[in-house]
Amino acid sequence: xxxxxxxxxxxxxxxxxxxxxxxxxxxxxxxxxxxxxxxxxxxxxxxxxxxxxxxxxxxxxxxxxxxxxxxxxxxxxxxxxxxxxxxxxxxxxxxxxxxxxxxxxxxxxxxxxxxxxxxxxxxxxxxxxxxxxxxxxxxxxxxxxxxxxxxxxxxxxxxxxxxxxxxxxxxxxxxxxxxxxxxxxxxxxxxxxxxxxxxxxxxxxxxxxxxxxxxxxxxxxxxxxxxxxxxxxxxxxxxxxxxxxxxxxxxxxxxxxxxxxxxxxxxxxxxxxxxxxxxxxxxxxxxxxxxxxxxxxxxxxxxxxxxxxxxxxxxxxxxxxxxxxxxxxxxxxxxxxxxxxxxxxxxxxxxxxxxxxxxxxxxxxxxxxxxxxxxxxxxxxxxxxxxxxxxxxxxxxxxxxxxxxxxxxxxxxxxxxxxxxxxxxx
Amino acid sequence: xxxxxxxxxxxxxxxxxxxxxxxxxxxxxxxxxxxxxxxxxxxxxxxxxxxxxxxxxxxxxxxxxxxxxxxxxxxxxxxxxxxxxxxxxxxxxxxxxxxxxxxxxxxxxxxxxxxxxxxxxxxxxxxxxxxxxxxxxxxxxxx
Numbered sequence: 001x002x003x004x005x006x007x008x009x010x011x012x013x014x015x016x017x018x019x020x021x022x023x024x025x026x027x028x029x030x031x032x033x034x035x036x037x038x039x040x041x042x043x044x045x046x047x048x049x050x051x052x053x054x055x056x057x058x059x060x061x062x063x064x065x066x067x068x069x070x071x072x073x074x075x076x077x078x079x080x081x082x083x084x085x086x087x088x089x090x091x092x093x094x095x096x097x098x099x100x101x102x103x104x105x106x107x108x109x110x111x112x113x114x115x116x117x118x119x120x121x122x123x124x125x126x127x128x129x130x131x132x133x134x135x136x137x138x139x140x141x142x143x144x145x146x147x148x149x150x151x152x153x154x155x156x157x158x159x160x161x162x163x164x165x166x167x168x169x170x171x172x173x174x175x176x177x178x179x180x181x182x183x184x185x186x187x188x189x190x191x192x193x194x195x196x197x198x199x200x201x202x203x204x205x206x207x208x209x210x211x212x213x214x215x216x217x218x219x220x221x222x223x224x225x226x227x228x229x230x231x232x233x234x235x236x237x238x239x240x241x242x243x244x245x246x247x248x249x250x251x252x253x254x255x256x257x258x259x260x261x262x263x264x265x266x267x268x269x270x271x272x273x274x275x276x277x278x279x280x281x282x283x284x285x286x287x288x289x290x291x292x293x294x295x296x297x298x299x300x301x302x303x304x305x306x307x308x309x310x311x312x313x314x315x316x317x318x319x320x321x322x323x324x325x326x327x328x329x330x331x332x333x334x335x336x337x338x339x340x341x342x343x344x345x346x347x348x349x350x351x352x353x354x355x356x357x358x359x360x361x362x363x364x365x366x367x368x369x370x371x372x373x374x375x376x377x378x379x380x381x382x383x384x385x386x387x388x389x390x391x392x393x394x395x396x397x398x399x400x401x402x403x404x405x406x407x408x409x410x411x412x413x414x415x416x417x418x419x420x421x422x423x424x425x426x
Numbered sequence: 427x428x429x430x431x432x433x434x435x436x437x438x439x440x441x442x443x444x445x446x447x448x449x450x451x452x453x454x455x456x457x458x459x460x461x462x463x464x465x466x467x468x469x470x471x472x473x474x475x476x477x478x479x480x481x482x483x484x485x486x487x488x489x490x491x492x493x494x495x496x497x498x499x500x501x502x503x504x505x506x507x508x509x510x511x512x513x514x515x516x517x518x519x520x521x522x523x524x525x526x527x528x529x530x531x532x533x534x535x536x537x538x539x540x541x542x543x544x545x546x547x548x549x550x551x552x553x554x555x556x557x558x559x560x561x562x563x564x565x566x567x568x569x
Contacts, residue, residue: 013555027548027555115541117562131540160535162563177535177564212564226565227533322565336566354556376555 001085001386003341003349003371004056006043007094009378014357017367018121019140020058021105021148024379025119031110033148039103043093052084056383060369063388064328064401072389085385106148111137120166127172127184133158134174134184156184156201167216168363173223174203175211181223181233182206189251192238206233207256215276215325218295219251222275226322230259230273232280232293262291262306274324276362277399280306281331283321287313288331290396310396312342318350327360328368329384330398334358339373344398345386362399429467434523437471441478443522445471445515451502451527459505461528465492473501474515474526482547484540488515489529496551498569502528511569512539531561531569538562 014025116128126139137153174182194204210228238252280291297303319336330343341349356374371382431449477490490513515526529537560567
């Protein structure tokens with residue numbers, strides 16, 4: 001199934017989508033925040049498209065409900081839903097930025113005045129990095145506020161970082177290039193065996209080895225280096241610490257495992273690998289290898305932490321692989337000249353470069369089926385909707401969706417009522 | 427007369443500072459993993475003068491591009507013989523005495539130009555937005 005795409009023309013450098021708001025940074029240093037839901041609804045010209053457009057762009061989580069699996073087993077229902085998705089793929093969903101004014105919630109100079117190198121939004125806070133360090137500012141502010149993002153930012157650290165990545169728990173992995181891998185840990189569970197390198201804010205050094213970008217694999221962090229060996233920094237719950245003064249277990253660092261050991265390779269040739277949640281990927285000359293990461297493996301019972309799943313062969317990459325990540329809907333591989341999406345249903349999509357930036361939101365509650373791609377003169381917002389129809393346990397490509405992901409949250413669907421003031425775990 | 431290495435040249439009245447061609451970056455092979463220029467001594471000095479004139483400066487660091495139209499040319503090589511296209515000039519002691527070397531932003535964070543300079547270069551169409559993001563994140567982009 002092909003994805004559905006919304007195109008917004010403009011000169012952008014970064015984007016985020018969070019709780020009904022689309023954040024766009026223009027290249028001349030302006031941050032614009034739009035009412036995403038109203039924008040999507042403005043594209044709906046006939047009522048028969050409303051359901052598909054809602055699932056595509058406002059509630060990517062709804063169709064993963066286990067209660068719908070029986071409905072998907074019904075061929076007629078399945079065909080009807082697929083037909084609805086295919087109908088909206090044929091619609092032109094493009095708009096020039098000038099026509100977005102009615103959806104604009106606010107426009108402001110980007111906090112600190114410098115275009116950020118990378119951004120994340122977590123728990124209503126915008127985290128961003130510039131040449132001057134790591135900062136945060138309150139986001140998702142009320143509509144009566146002057147700016148959607150507070151202009152009073154807080155400097156958390158002055159280290160020059162390359163990228164940041166938020167976990168679904170309140171932790172941010174910080175990639176510092178040759179300075180190493182760090183973590184901003186704002187959860188209640190702090191590690192007892194990592195060096196804290198910033199006293200005012202809980203920033204810990206995980207490793208002094210090179211870090212280009214990183215991502216969370218359950219409790220642990222997969223660190224990717226584009227010039228050195230990548231590795232997984234394994235964490236574990238420590239329930240036996242004698243200093244444990246409360247019932248909150250400690251998430252302690254365990255050890256690092258190099259990518260060569262994970263993929264059992266003897267060659268010294270550098271390769272790009274990345275990991276997120278239950279899968280780790282290694283890019284090869286004409287495809288990639290996939291390893292399943294079992295966070296709960298019990299070696300004493302013969303279970304393996306790392307299990308080789310399969311290799312996938314593809315047409316030669318469009319240049320060397322320089323970045324990669326994984327969503328529920330598939331793998332996203334950035335090559336020098338193009339962005340390639342290998343969908344979990346084994347179909348592929350190639351987006352020719354140059355690619356200014358791309359983002360996926362696998363930890364989002366509503367946008368986990370989105371891929372945002374910023375090109376020279378526009379942003380393309382893709383919605384992938386094939387993954388709902390696949391057996392999650394058997395699929396080899398893409399994160400396995402587990403229903404327990406949402407057991408802690410109040411609101412699970414765009415269709416539910418929600419309170420803007422309610423604290424969310426993400 | 428061509429410029430020589432390890433000599434302070436007063437560049438007045440062209441620009442108000444001195445410049446020295448460092449022999450560390452002129453050796454035929456890499457010295458202590460330092461990058462080496464592949465352009466001539468005179469080209470290095472002229473590149474510095476033009477970069478300073480264009481005000482591609484942040485604090486005590488100046489960045490330069492050797493251009494043919496809008497095409498960026500190679501100015502040096504890493505100790506591993508990789509092409510380098512960005513020149514970096516520094517006034518290390520803040521006494522208006524400058525020297526420079528070919529920058530290696532892919533491997534050295536301190537060689538990544540600041541966002542203001544990259545924005546200027548993009549607005550002049552010397553580099554694209556994709557190059558800006560890749561340079562800031564030390565991703566290979568041919569620069």
